[in-house]
Amino acid sequence: MRATESLPRKGLRHVMADLFRPGGARILARTPDPSPIHGRSRIGAGTGGILPLRVEGLCYRAGAVEVLREVGFTLEKGGPSLIIGPNGAGKSVLLRLLHRLLRPSAGQILWGTPEAARRQAMLFQRPVLLRRSVLANAAYPLRLAGLGRAEAMARARAELAQVGLDGLADRPARRLSGGEQQRLALARAAALQPEVLFLDEPCASLDPAATRAVEEIVQALAARGTKIVMTTHDLGQARRLAAEVLFLHRGRLLEQTPAARFFAGPESAEARAFLRGELLW
Numbered sequence: 001m002r003a004t005e006s007l008p009r010k011g012l013r014h015v016m017a018d019l020f021r022p023g024g025a026r027i028l029a030r031t032p033d034p035s036p037i038h039g040r041s042r043i044g045a046g047t048g049g050i051l052p053l054r055v056e057g058l059c060y061r062a063g064a065v066e067v068l069r070e071v072g073f074t075l076e077k078g079g080p081s082l083i084i085g086p087n088g089a090g091k092s093v094l095l096r097l098l099h100r101l102l103r104p105s106a107g108q109i110l111w112g113t114p115e116a117a118r119r120q121a122m123l124f125q126r127p128v129l130l131r132r133s134v135l136a137n138a139a140y141p142l143r144l145a146g147l148g149r150a151e152a153m154a155r156a157r158a159e160l161a162q163v164g165l166d167g168l169a170d171r172p173a174r175r176l177s178g179g180e181q182q183r184l185a186l187a188r189a190a191a192l193q194p195e196v197l198f199l200d201e202p203c204a205s206l207d208p209a210a211t212r213a214v215e216e217i218v219q220a221l222a223a224r225g226t227k228i229v230m231t232t233h234d235l236g237q238a239r240r241l242a243a244e245v246l247f248l249h250r251g252r253l254l255e256q257t258p259a260a261r262f263f264a265g266p267e268s269a270e271a272r273a274f275l276r277g278e279l280l281w
């Protein structure tokens with residue numbers, strides 16, 4: 001499943017509302033921020049962590065199609081969790097369920113605190129950018145979160161510098177290259193310092209250099225404590241980024257395994273076939 005800028009208006013509103021929950025960050029500014037780019041307060045931090053996330057018996061049915069069946073796992077704080085599996089396995093649907101863009105048919109998604117919805121963000125394969133400048137896009141969620149214009153702009157510039165886009169701040173965002181757009185989307189999402197960042201195939205349409213740039217940003221975000229939950233088709237990328245792997249096949253979670261162990265020899269026959277390139281569906 002793909003989210004693009006050609007989403008229907010209703011869908012676009014839904015995505016934007018979910019990326020930048022109005023007022024969501026206001027109650028969250030509490031603890032000092034160890035990162036130099038965020039200044040005095042850590043917008044995304046609340047009193048208790050939203051992790052672990054427990055998922056139990058999760059099912060998603062679309063008409064007659066059983067897309068996800070009895071999926072259960074726990075996501076803990078720590079390094080990136082990569083969701084991999086063949087085309088149509090249900091990876092995107094799973095991320096959308098976790099981020100509440102879809103409603104489960106059955107099962108539970110249990111976050112550590114009720115504030116969880118405000119402390120997570122999601123990026124798609126094709127970024128959804130506003131018809132504004134790069135800087136205005138990066139500042140937008142901060143303004144929605146209640147920051148004054150000057151502070152929002154200063155923080156947005158700092159986020160843009162982190163992703164190497166400070167030189168393009170005044171450009172129209174939609175004129176950027178695909179890789180630049182994805183870096184902007186990452187900067188914008190990072191501005192609110194989400195505890196959990198869902199990334200749905202963020203490098204799917206990027207060339208190797210742009211992919212590398214996005215991976216470096218993802219690693220930097222993970223290093224500063226953001227929990228990354230990401231889907232990818234690219235096994236090389238999964239090896240480079242994953243702390244653990246969740247392997248989905250035909251709507252079922254077949255394993256959740258530390259990355260080193262998974263790539264040395266997965267537990268399930270299906271995952272072994274997938275790593276050999278023999279499992280196409």
Ligand SMILES: Nc1ncnc2c1ncn2[C@@H]1O[C@H](COP(=O)(O)OP(=O)(O)OP(=O)(O)O)[C@@H](O)[C@H]1O
Nearest residue numbers: 001062063065067086087088089090091092093094
């Ligand atoms: N609304 C829907 N109606 C019917 N089928 C759906 C719907 N949404 C998803 N599906 C189906 O569910 C399956 C899983 O879709 P999903 O996009 O999650 O797969 P994926 O693992 O992300 O695949 P890919 O790697 O190709 O992006 C697919 O077969 C898809 O066609």
